[in-house]
Amino acid sequence: MTMVTLTIEGREVEVPEGTSILEAGKRAGVLIPHYCYHPGLPVAGVCRMCLVEVEKSPKLSPACATAAATGQVVHVHSPKALEARKGVLELLLINHPLDCPICDQSGECELQDYTYAEGRADSRYREPKRFNPVEDFGGDVMYVPNRCILCTRCVRFMETVAHDPVLNVSERGDRAVIGKFPGADLTNPWAGNVIDLCPVGALLSKDFLNKARAWDLDRAATICPNCSQGCNAVLEVRDNVVVRMEPRPNDAVNRYFLCDPGRLDYRWLNRRDRLMTPTLEGATVDWAVATAAAIDAIAGRRLHVLASPRLSNEALFLLARLLRHAGGEGWYTVPTGPEAPLPGVPDLALRADRAPNGRGAESLGFRRTDDAPSLLAGLGPDDVLLVVDEELAGATVRTAAGVVLVVGTTLPAWATGALVALPIANMAEEEGTYTNLRGRVQRFLQAKAAPGSARPTFAVLADLLVAAGQPADYLLAADVFAALASEPPFAGLSYETLGLHGMPVPE
């Protein structure tokens, strides 16, 4: 690969031939302000924000559309470049409504950010501003034309990445707006990405509308728990309630994108019908009492575990150890739905398996069943059923198992007679790892506090192991992972090497 060396804002940087000056700038640690450019979309070169001064070039060059070349000396903050950017910002603002106080984008708006940094302090515009009414584009998307800067990221996304060109640029000149065809709405399952892509508050999420200010949000890196693709995401929380899930870039998994069914299905993380305290025969008791009672019930019976495929590898690892010690069978069941690929990205789809860690469960020795209710119905007085966070939502379930034990976030309707119930955190309330359908192990971090006395799943399961006489001296989830990674299939991995982009399971 041929490399070229250039200087950007005084920093020398070497990049592969064909790299744009803008990307070379990133490599050099220099942000070249831009709007229409996005690494996941074809280059448009229309916003003109990224104009930089290249020595010996008669005109300013658009950094997104100009190839880096050896010997170039690029100035991003020279007086000419600053003036050009200030000019673009001024022109973007002349028709832009002063909506910041009521605009959802405020606080995460690139027009605000650059204007604050480099724009004019006043307006020279004395004419009436152009006006267009708000439009519902369908799906989760609403369009506010008055705020639109015509960067065309949304149009290019739908055309080139979603392969579903339902958005256009309509009209010409300063009458131009983003448009669609009557009746052809943004129902594509990946359409919501245009909201993330929009640098300003022109394309907004109806779901998120007026829910929170960007600066009120706490953010944590996570993995979308709603299918087996394992898209990297961010959970955004306000006052301990998840209010939004956004994509997090990962070239190996989801590039920059999340599907709508995935991102909008976060409300279950805020459920209020939670198990709040450890119980024995329905009454709240100490952890130690409930844990001991559970282990007593297991002894002398055949153990059947029904584990949720939303459990982390750490939790499943400990469950598997319990199974080995007690001698028994472990099962998991995965809800499914239609697959919906994003055609412009290799190997990215809303997967049929609508759970994040079926692969992890399988690799840790659990067996998949498509008919959990029959399994449960077949249990008898000599069986103890340990249900770990699996509600079997929507199914009619009856079990004649001798003892039912629940370790979960909620108490399933069919398990109200459980002997013991131990409350655990859901995936937003603890950290752990998931293994996606391609065997990539990825970390998710804690985004909010668990309610009541609920504790991290690994801690509750470790207590059970200890009560059963097994060593389980884990203080942190990382300690559990280290134990996990001492043997296949996770051998050699660690939280350090996983980082926030994950690693494939070693072959």
Add this chain to the structure above:
Amino acid sequence: MSDVDATAPIFTGARRAALDALLTRYPTKMAALLPALWLVQETHGWVSDASIAEVASLLDLTPAYVKGVVTFYTMYHRHPVGRHFIQVCTTSPCGVCGAEDVLRAFVRHTRVPELGVTSADGQFTVVEVECLGACGFATPVQINDELIESVTPDQVAALVAARR
């Protein structure tokens, strides 16, 4: 032309044959879009959403895409216009030759309520247009497809009356 249902499919029979012939002139279907839209306008007098959907389907394009193209070009009408669509060039080379007086004369004699709005009898729509490329023949006026050169205000009454 205003009696025709502008939403009815048009690419059947001879017009379908014309479209097929057009498709042989270009290496892509998309390139036949502007000519196809001209066929629509020549048939219905304007380009409706239904026609947009029909053309899109025939050329393997989305209706949204076709609509984006239609709205870019000023000559495709997106709603019915008068039987005589009168376009007066007022860009500066004609402007300095009194084009606005010609425009005013047309507004007066056709009795249109305002520019761009069709007269009550459906006969006339009058609009200003940008440079028609006939600057030496000021003021040029295009009525539908016909260019009339060197129009002066005193000629307008007769031009309108002849078409009423």
Add this chain to the structure above:
Amino acid sequence: MGYPHKSHPRETPVLSRHFGDPDARTLAGWRQRGGYRALEQALGQTPAEIVTTVKDSGLRGRGGAGFPTGMKWSFMKPGDGKPHYLCCNADESEPGTFKDREIMRWTPHALIEGCAIGAYAIGAETAYIYVRGEFTEPLQRLTDAVREAYAEGVLGARAMGSGTRLDIVVHKGAGAYICGEETALMNSLEGRRGVPRIKPPFPAVAGLFGQPTTINNVETLAAVPHILANGADWYRGMSLSSPKSTGTKLFSVCGNVRRPGNYEMTLGFPFGEFLHDVCGGPPVGRRFKAIIPGGSSVPIQTMEEAEATRMDYEGFVAQGSMLGSGGVICIDDRQCMVRVIARLARFYAHESCAQCTQCREGTAWTTRIVERIEAGDGTFEDLDTLLSIADNMTGKTICVLSDSCAVPVVSGIKKFRAEFEAHITQKRCPMRASASASTVAVAAA
């Protein structure tokens, strides 16, 4: 000729010799007048020989950019295995320009012959002639002439009996000045919104349908058969001032002038004599006040500048403007310069494709300010703002429509500042009776 007037004796009628002659429109009539001999001769030469001839002639693009045509053709690499295309830019929309229209409606076969030779020279089998949608008569004449050419075997699988395939497709535009920009033209031909493309890639590398393409103006291509028939030396010899400006140019004269029309002049002719003698001078009882010599996108000239100009590429630059498309807009002392400039700005605002921020917003803002000044509601600060916006709009966009809007504003304020200031201090247009100046102007849409 200064059609519709008779040729002025000081003209050099080459392209315009047959303007106004209906017989010249037919293939037989064109052959009688010497047509298609150059094509026959060309098909017997190699493409490289033809490119050399055109290079030596000094022919430069006549659409406005003035790029050497032979050099442009030489960018097309022969034998690359890709389909090559020739596009003829017949989207003539530059205010003040109306020459291509005359070439097409009076001598369509001249254009066909030029396209055929050009296509052959660049290794293209197909030439698309993109004609603006408003040009009903030129479209009709061209279509009829192409049909004749196919019928007579001039075009087709074996053009003029040679082994070469030459096809011409006439393509109708739909109303957009910006489609006269070469990359926007290609986008429009491909069935897209007619928006310009970023360069690189350049058309000769990846143009129409992604293939190597050359785009030439109508007048440029119409000159090619004459150059081949009479030789490069003949064409190069027609030069009165600068050796870099050779041959003849059709100057479209319009506005406040005694004899508007198209005049074919050898490059380098004195502009003052052209305006007063050849074109007849200003209307009776009037004086010229300003000239825009090359279509509305070139700087306005004062009469002092115009009368000192030699009519070629270098000559206009030396006198504060450019040759551009050769559209000579004459403005007399009855006109309000602010009004002229407001209307020009409105033109550019209407035609902006909306891609680049500076153009999309700047053209509209400029128009609103100048219209406000014209209506008597302007401030001195507005003049500074206008110049600042103009600077912002120059040299920063994908194409030069943005720059073109800035040009009349900058040259207008620079050379006719007194008129702007009069509007501001008097709070009305001094050329008119009252502030509510009679205009039927509607929103720029």
